[in-house]
Amino acid sequence: MSTYVLVHGAWHTGRELAPVAALIEAAGHQVFTPTIKGNGAGDAKTVGLAEAIESIADSVLENDLEDVVLAGHSYGGMVITGVADELPDRIRRLVYWNAFVPNSGESLVDMLPPELARLFESMAAERRDGSIVLPFPIWREAFINDADLDTAQRAYRALNPHPIRTLTDKISLKRNPAEMALGKSYLNCTDDTSMPHQYPWHPRLSQKLGLFRLVQVPGSHELCFSNPARLARALMDAGRD
Amino acid sequence: MSTYVLVHGAWHTGRELAPVAALIEAAGHQVFTPTIKGNGAGDAKTVGLAEAIESIADSVLENDLEDVVLAGHSYGGMVITGVADELPDRIRRLVYWNAFVPNSGESLVDMLPPELARLFESMAAERRDGSIVLPFPIWREAFINDADLDTAQRAYRALNPHPIRTLTDKISLKRNPAEMALGKSYLNCTDDTSMPHQYPWHPRLSQKLGLFRLVQVPGSHELCFSNPARLARALMDAGRD
């Protein structure tokens, strides 16, 4: 019986994780899927990383959660790292699910391959409202390569423009992840090409955790849509003691 | 309902892909498995790469195929790249199945690790009729490592001597694969050691495609013999929109 907080990635909200949460709850756990500030309905797209982190820390405090298994997907890795740095006594284990692992002073964009960093910049320059939108062809081929077209299209319609400052702001930490005295897991979906495999999630970013537990399953970056049951099982394998 | 053209690899003919084709047809698609010139019964072993490509382009034109999912295995990657360069309007998507991805001016041998390139040269020097034959121990251990000995032996008996010029000729393209405005997928069998894993198929060669969809399944280079059903499913996952 654990308490899971699942923190979504860029362009997503907590709502898309509801099917996964339901499966983890069915196994007897308590699950929260808060939406990060900047991705909620009506949120300003000028939100920065510190506010984004604060919104999830607030959610942990407001619900007075303890012994939390705090899982972050992709950009959510920035957020859970910041929350754990701020509230170490409330966290039992961090689970990075194909997620960014920042050291103090790094931004998400610092961990992108150069061509993706440039793409993000040019997307932001085009929209000029502080947000970026992922083009459908990239989504379909590189993010949700394991789903059929229907699932890919349906999932794409659920996305929202993402505040670019949360990706370019440097994180400020008292402790880097390797020094945090918490359980740490890395959940790696082996067909995830949102980071090209010559610039992979694991072990390139996972190794920044120090001692950690690896859990791997087949699947794309968007396993939450393509196979929620497999994802729920993997999150529990990653989150248990 | 799509039209698949499956292009075999070196030493093979289209016939060995019949069981896979039957499974894809059973799912409602149309499937062709032409034999590349140089591998057919009675073909001269002096055939070069341009003629090999031409023979598959001719097969597409003779059958007046459109919207083709054109899949190539191993050496077949050279051939489908050449066909797509010549007939871009007839191709919907290219599927590279543990296949070579050439840029203009490259030969297949240019993409081999040095020790394999030397082995191919020495095999060609021994036979002196323009063809090379794969020794059974290499076939059994490095090409069809996931099958039992019986399957490995039966499959080996189906092979034919391969025209070396198709492997050493440089391809000439108007557009490199990354610039082709087509859907592109890379199907990677994760236990395929026909390319040693320190010199892997993916992402070493797949990254030359630009934006592409990755599909991965367990299995050796010769999944067509060891698990046709898994291969058929993977080709359809790679070939769908």
Added chain:
Amino acid sequence: MSTYVLVHGAWHTGRELAPVAALIEAAGHQVFTPTIKGNGAGDAKTVGLAEAIESIADSVLENDLEDVVLAGHSYGGMVITGVADELPDRIRRLVYWNAFVPNSGESLVDMLPPELARLFESMAAERRDGSIVLPFPIWREAFINDADLDTAQRAYRALNPHPIRTLTDKISLKRNPAEMALGKSYLNCTDDTSMPHQYPWHPRLSQKLGLFRLVQVPGSHELCFSNPARLARALMDAGRD
């Protein structure tokens, strides 16, 4: 109908491989699981690598085994390499299961990433009786990441202090593994992080075998505890002709 000799890794004995052996026997094979000298009840912890190898060679000779499929796990790779060098006529195939592959003049520690080599040294310095013990957190997170806590704890209780000299002694071989005229397989559990994945078992160590057969399955370094049935199947796939 083959004869398997399964050689355990550091901190283990042959006893922990009994469930795997039973499954291989049930498939019709003969299986031996000797305990390496230095890991048996009451063995001196000052045993070195040559004595360790000798104890398994003796076991092969005493049982007059021929045509042996000799499989080694982890440190067991040092031992089977030494046995095969000494008794090549009795061995049909070597199976390295996430195992070290030494060339003549190398120790196990020479193949560790620098941080692990330092950890082993400091562990040895602390105990000062010639043996090292693996701390539970490392065992749980990096060795048996695919099991539940109960299995991890139960398995940990079965371990014994390991003689450090068997890890620091250089092996002396007449022939390096690549030159041995034997069948060779590498069984790689893809979630094994006992070697960090930026310093992996495969292909970093497997490529020292020359021509070899790769078999891969999901699972941690300790698949013998987390999934004996999958391990037994994989050992038979690796060990067959």
